[in-house]
Amino acid sequence: MEIAILIGHFPPGSFGGAELQAQGWAERLSAHHRVTVITRRDPADQPEREVRDGYTVLRLPVSRIPLWRTYADLRAIERAIAKLEPRPEVLLCFQTFVSGLAGVNAGDRLGIPAIVWIRGEAEYRLRESRVHGRVSPDVWTRAAGVLVQSDTGRADLLAELERVAPDRVPGVRGKLAVVENGLDLPAASPVAHAGPVLSVGRLIPDKGMDVVIEACAATQRPLVIAGSGPERAALEALAAARGADVRFAGFVGRAELATLYQQAAVNVLAARRGEGLPNVLLEAMAHGRPVIATPCAGTRNLLADGGNGLLVPAGDASALAAALTRVAQEPAMADRLAAEARATAERFEWRRVQPRLEAALERWRRR
Numbered sequence: 493m494e495i496a497i498l499i500g501h502f503p504p505g506s507f508g509g510a511e512l513q514a515q516g517w518a519e520r521l522s523a524h525h526r527v528t529v530i531t532r533r534d535p536a537d538q539p540e541r542e543v544r545d546g547y548t549v550l551r552l553p554v555s556r557i558p559l560w561r562t563y564a565d566l567r568a569i570e571r572a573i574a575k576l577e578p579r580p581e582v583l584l585c586f587q588t589f590v591s592g593l594a595g596v597n598a599g600d601r602l603g604i605p606a607i608v609w610i611r612g613e614a615e616y617r618l619r620e621s622r623v624h625g626r627v628s629p630d631v632w633t634r635a636a637g638v639l640v641q642s643d644t645g646r647a648d649l650l651a652e653l654e655r656v657a658p659d660r661v662p663g664v665r666g667k668l669a670v671v672e673n674g675l676d677l678p679a680a681s682p683v684a685h686a687g688p689v690l691s692v693g694r695l696i697p698d699k700g701m702d703v704v705i706e707a708c709a710a711t712q713r714p715l716v717i718a719g720s721g722p723e724r725a726a727l728e729a730l731a732a733a734r735g736a737d738v739r740f741a742g743f744v745g746r747a748e749l750a751t752l753y754q755q756a757a758v759n760v761l762a763a764r765r766g767e768g769l770p771n772v773l774l775e776a777m778a779h780g781r782p783v784i785a786t787p788c789a790g791t792r793n794l795l796a797d798g799g800n801g802l803l804v805p806a807g808d809a810s811a812l813a814a815a816l817t818r819v820a821q822e823p824a825m826a827d828r829l830a831a832e833a834r835a836t837a838e839r840f841e842w843r844r845v846q847p848r849l850e851a852a853l854e855r856w857r858r859r
Contacts, residue, residue, distance in 0.1 A: 493525040496580040498591040502531040509771035510611040522546035569594040581858045588615045596634040605636030605856045612768035613789040616649040618656040629657040632664045636856040641769035642793040671849045673769045674842040680780040683830045688714040690756035692772040695721030700762030706809035709734035753779040758819045761785040764806045777833035782826045784815045800832035
């Protein structure tokens with residue numbers, strides 16, 4: 493099959509969970525299919541074209557003019573798709589905007605089915621953005637298929653669509669499918685009960701790092717934060733004001749991140765919103781670490797409170813502090829949570845998830 497993957501950014505460079513998943517899928521799909529990734533050339537010193545791990549990456553120039561940038565992206569992506577030989581049989585678009593919009597536009601003109609893969613609940617909070625409230629339902633209606641990462645995401649999307657654009661529900665419901673994130677399974681290791689709390693993610697308000705700092709300060713637990721972002725200075729100031737023992741590790745590579753997971757006593761995801769099926773949570777569970785998280789969309793499918801992790805309300809530092817205390821004071825419980833977390837993560841190993849994506853691509857490919 494000829495597959496083109498569309499995504500705004502692609503490693504190396506600026507990336508998060510969606511970009512890492514796109515990279516993982518490109519590697520695995522290229523074992524049986526011809527795969528081309530079309531992305532932005534950002535930073536500008538990246539090569540325009542490269543072949544690696546069996547697939548091709550095409551990087552397109554990025555306009556620095558904000559309002560013009562979207563239009564320029566759409567045109568550049570369509571031109572790049574049109575030049576591909578042989579022509580793609582399917583476009584796999586990571587995120588609704590701008591890749592999904594580009595995919596359905598190009599697909600309509602070139603006769604190629606576009607599959608839009610929604611990567612987080614922020615994409616279907618349609619009432620929070622006038623632009624997304626108009627554009628996203630149209631993109632999903634025009635797409636050949638729409639993928640979400642969990643059953644909760646599917647239900648939440650349809651509920652939001654019912655409120656905002658009920659006439660679009662019948663056209664979208666029938667083309668929705670669930671394909672979860674894929675995962676590499678590391679060797680399991682015993683819980684480091686004396687280790688620090690670990691929280692991984694971009695330093696932005698939605699990730700709730702301020703809540704983690706407050707909770708760790710209240711419980712006098714050392715904390716490692718792995719990630720970069722615009723809130724770093726404010727978070728450093730908060731840690732200093734609370735007298736919290738926090739190490740800001742910044743952006744870390746995959747090998748160093750694996751070490752941080754192994755050293756951690758517990759992993760915390762305190763996101764306020766925006767998550768789909770959080771990579772960092774799955775990775776911590778794969779390492780056999782107890783996890784504490786807020787009930788964002790994908791997390792509600794992933795965690796059973798008290799079974800394979802602990803759930804706390806978003807924005808509630810006191811509840812998080814109480815959960816951290818439980819994990820610290822009840823090592824047997826921590827070990828049980830870790831074992832159940834590892835068992836859950838095994839369901840997301842690449843070889844188990846890949847057949848579902850392959851089936852979706854085959855279902856919607858150009859005939």
